[in-house]
Amino acid sequence: MDKRFFKLFNLTEEEAIAILDKSPGQLGENDSRYIAASHLAGFPTEASISSLMRAVKNTESSLENRIVRRKSIESLGHLKARQALLLICGCLADDDCYTVENAVWAIGEIGTRDTNILEEIAKLLDKPEQIYRVIIHTLAKLEYKPALYRILQFIEHDDKTIASAAIATIYRFTGNNSSMPQVVDFLQNPKVYVRRLCIQDLVNVNYYSAIPEIAICSVSPVFRLRGIRMLAEVGIADGVLAFMDVEPYLDKVIFDHPQDLNLVHEYDTTPTLEFSIRELYETDFGRCYLATQTILKNYRNIAGEALIMACTKEAYNDYGAHYHIVKLLGWLKYTPAYPILIEALYNQEPQFQKSRTAAAIALGELGQKQAISKLKDCMETTIWELKYAALISLEKLGSNSGWEMAANDQDWIIQAKVARQRATGKPIHNLMINNSEFENDSR
Template identity: 55%
Template sequence: MDRRFANIFGLTEEQAISLLKTSSDRLEDRCDRYVGASHLANFPTERSIRALIETLRDPNPATYHRIARRKAVESLGRLKAAEALPAIRACLVDEDCYTVENAVWSLGEIGTEDETIHEEIARLLARPGQNYRSIIRVLSKFNYKNALERVERLTESEDETVASAAISAIARLAGDYSGMNRVVELLSHANVNVRRACVQDLIDARYYDAIPHIARCPVSIVFRLRGIRSLANAGIGEGSITFAQIEPDLDRVVRDRPGDLNMVHEYDRTPSLEFAIGELYQTDFGRCYLASQTLLDVYPDRAAAASIETFEEKAHHDYGAHYHVIKLLGWLGGGDAYDFFVQQGLHNKAPQFQKSRAAAAIALGELGDRRAVPLLQECLSTPIFHLKYACLMALEQLGDTLGPEMAAGDEDRLIRLKARARA
């Protein structure tokens, strides 16, 4: 599990428990009980688990207590606290739909072979207002085939994220993959949340034919890499696919050129330079990629200066835009690009900017300056997959042969295979 953001609140276990044991009306910030419940996910101790269970059983109906209960349920799932199963199971009949949703998720994380619990979860598919997508995914995870007919009815749901999950579950529970093309088609949906959900459903169904389509889906590289890595590791592990088959798609995702994506948005007229730069700050990466391609095609002589100017104003606060600007400058080059990529990207250790480090590695490969070789080799010791893979690609572009030798024994299967393919 990625723990880079784990200690974001900076609390001790004792402090977090103390917050949970304090009524919200006695706290300086009423959200502090939520903070305490969230932070205890970092402490797999009997004390923390007991405090979280006590929070579940807190009958106080006040809003901030209810919110803390929701988070306590989730934290117990993150801790995989099997001793909390009875308390979490009791939450399945809670009046608060979000508490129920978190209880379903946590039961899926902890795991149980008790089919009476599986059936209680399945009955929630008939409860109005619930998150059916979450319920379907957990039933599929439990391989609860008695829910198959109820899940099948939701393959025609108006909510595409629910329909996608249901189709994936049918594939997993019944071995029927006939509907999976519908899920692949949803990778081109205009709504970014649908596209992200579909990637997860393709992972759940282990639908290896989707790998090239995921590589071209205009969502954040985080989602695409998660999808391809999960499917590649599963498929290679069971002998269904080879690294050589998926390497071009993995390279395409890590390089992340907008021209390699299937765009889902379009402009009705050529946008101004200012508008296109502003689109790099969108939360829907589909819009960011369209803007990047437009800047490369329409404003290649002005885009670098304009993006740097905006970068200095606000991109250092926006990790998505930070990533897109570094990528854009990697293709445009010029000026003090080398120092910029090293200082703003490759050496940026802030956890929210890790995508930018990989983007900088690719940019340094594009730049062709061999001063980057030892810096890229040094980054091969990082635990971050995206960065290591990008460094191997950049080192290959720079003509280095030592990097692949250094990574040939890496603990990550895909990094090992990439290194050995280039050694």
């Protein structure tokens, strides 16, 4: 599990425990029991687990304490604290559905084969106003097949995230995939959270045939790359897939051009450049991709300066907008953006990891040879997406040095990418779209 974000708070383990153990009257102005409970998920020690368990046992009824209790249960799940299992099971009867949700999830993380516990979880599917998706996922993860008849009632649920989880779990339990195309169709749902969550459902049941559709789903590349990689790892290990089966889709997601996506939104009329740039700040990446496409088609000659201004005034602090602006500056071949792209390439903030990959691609699009040494530096990182993007751009800039550096990379995808390039001799950047064709595309 990626725990880079667990230790963002300037607290030691001892300080977090001390804050979590305080009563409301003892808290200082800058103390937060919620932050303390979240922070302790990064410390797999008896002291942290005991503190979190004490917080779960604190049933004081204020909203603030209920929220802290939920987060403490979640942190115990992250820590896979088996000694807390019975305590967490007691929370399944809580009146607060969010506490129940976190308890179910935590039990799934800790793991159990106790049929009494599993049946208690399954019974929650008969209880109104519960978080059914998490319940279904946990029952699937713990392979509790006696819950099947209860799960069947959710396959036509109005909430498509619940229907998606139910359909995928039925396939997992029975092997009947007749309804799985419906889950694939959810990848084009207008609601972004449906698109994101059904990717996880497809991954959970190793539905390999969905890889092409996942690649063109208009959600953040983080969700698509994670999904494709997880499916590839299992499929290749089982001999069902080869790297060549997933490589074209990885290439397209890393490049992440809107022409390669199925866009789920549209404009009635062509919006202004100002409106389009504001759309890049949307949390629904489907809208961001539509805005990106609009800028490339309609404002190619004037967008560069406006994007630079947006980046320096506001987008530098918004990791979603920053990602899209960095990509656009590369596709626009806006050479004054070179310093901004280099800055993005070296940004160490975890929230801006996508922007580093975008900058690597953008520098290849910009075509300036001076970027070669900077891109070679990327091969020293542990971020596979960044290395993959750097390989694409290094070759586009006429440098094969990255391939030698990557030949013995610790990441299997990078190794496989190098092996494929050597075997085929086909330049990988030729797999990317032709921008001149895109400029003339009036769709």
